[in-house]
Amino acid sequence: MTVNVRTFARLADAATALSQERGARFLAGGTLVMRALNEADPAIETIVRSTDASLSHLAVSSGRVELGAGVTMAAILAERELAFLHPVARAVGGPAVREAATVGGNLFAPTPYGDFAAALLALDATVMLAGGFGQRELPLEELLGRRERGNTLVASVAFNRPAADSLRFVKVTRTHPKGISVLSISAKLPLASGRMTGARIAYGAMGPAPLRAKAAERALEGRSLDAAGIAPALAVAADGTLPADDAIASAWWRREILPIHLRRLLLGAGHA
Numbered sequence: 009m010t011v012n013v014r015t016f017a018r019l020a021d022a023a024t025a026l027s028q029e030r031g032a033r034f035l036a037g038g039t040l041v042m043r044a045l046n047e048a049d050p051a052i053e054t055i056v057r058s059t060d061a062s063l064s065h066l067a068v069s070s071g072r073v074e075l076g077a078g079v080t081m082a083a084i085l086a087e088r089e090l091a092f093l094h095p096v097a098r099a100v101g102g103p104a105v106r107e108a109a110t111v112g113g114n115l116f117a118p119t120p121y122g123d124f125a126a127a128l129l130a131l132d133a134t135v136m137l138a139g140g141f142g143q144r145e146l147p148l149e150e151l152l153g154r155r156e157r158g159n160t161l162v163a164s165v166a167f168n169r170p171a172a173d174s175l176r177f178v179k180v181t182r183t184h185p186k187g188i189s190v191l192s193i194s195a196k197l198p199l200a201s202g203r204m205t206g207a208r209i210a211y212g213a214m215g216p217a218p219l220r221a222k223a224a225e226r227a228l229e230g231r232s233l234d235a236a237g238i239a240p241a242l243a244v245a246a247d248g249t250l251p252a253d254d255a256i257a258s259a260w261w262r263r264e265i266l267p268i269h270l271r272r273l274l275l276g277a278g279h280a
């Protein structure tokens with residue numbers, strides 16, 4: 009089987025090529041696409057690449073963060089201003105994977121992957137989609153919720169920089185330090201006068217794509233982060249989730265352990 013490789017200097021042209029061919033697949037860091045190619049995945053007829061410099065653009069200001077879709081986990085770990093994301097980036101595979109694995113690829117990585125995408129969801133990120141006729145912004149949640157994300161090309165993601173220490177993350181895995189997620193939880197927990205206001209909680213590996221824990225978020229509103237305050241959120245922790253049975257864990261097990269890890273995360277207790 010021959011696979012065509014098409015490389016474009018402009019992201020817009022790559023987006024057009026991608027939208028025109030059913031069997032076209034965008035290649036970013038290639039940690040998953042190259043594996044599929046090596047396994048001769050018949051669904052891939054054309055590889056689309058782009059050398060557009062905007063893909064590796066990384067900008068951090070006091071209020072806003074912008075990450076080109078081609079920014080790697082290693083590049084995030086090298087940026088001190090993104091220290092709040094380091095625990096998340098460090099949880100993606102081992103060192104070799106992190107050198108190649110990109111932000112954009114993580115948004116499309118099948119469950120149970122997508123740890124970084126879940127953190128972006130907790131940060132209320134938006135994505136910029138590349139297209140032949142310009143770019144279009146939409147909430148990441150909308151992109152992740154689409155049943156068909158096939159030939160969409162993400163140019164970048166952006167989000168407001170969270171207050172210091174307000175983003176918490178845990179990845180539950182059976183093999184340390186670089187196993188695949190049983191589940192992951194990311195939470196942005198803004199406090200005003202000791203009460204939660206506008207909490208964002210997102211799960212990885214608890215559905216077909218990373219998803220928000222909206223019932224738990226609502227239950228936390230106005231509550232304090234102590235055992236009594238978080239109890240209603242724990243009671244609805246698994247609402248709206250649809251985890252898979254896979255080689256890593258059963259759906260039942262994922263639902264069973266979710267409130268335990270959410271409890272520890274919310275109370276700020278360390279994870280083993």
Ligand SMILES: Cc1cc2nc3c(=O)[nH]c(=O)nc-3n(C[C@H](O)[C@H](O)[C@H](O)COP(=O)(O)OP(=O)(O)OC[C@H]3O[C@@H](n4cnc5c(N)ncnc54)[C@H](O)[C@@H]3O)c2cc1C
Nearest residue numbers: 036037038039040041101109110112113116117122123162
């Ligand atoms: C050994 C190993 C361990 C791993 N561990 C983890 C882990 O712990 N946590 C985790 O979350 N993931 C993990 N992964 C999965 C993967 O490495 C990451 O999710 C990574 O971020 C994917 O990025 P990539 O650039 O390599 O994607 P690619 O392999 O290049 O692409 C993956 C998919 O995303 C699409 N895509 C890529 N970029 C874009 C874009 N800009 N717009 C639209 N579509 C795009 C591709 O077409 C393809 O369908 C692991 C993979 C391996 C092989």
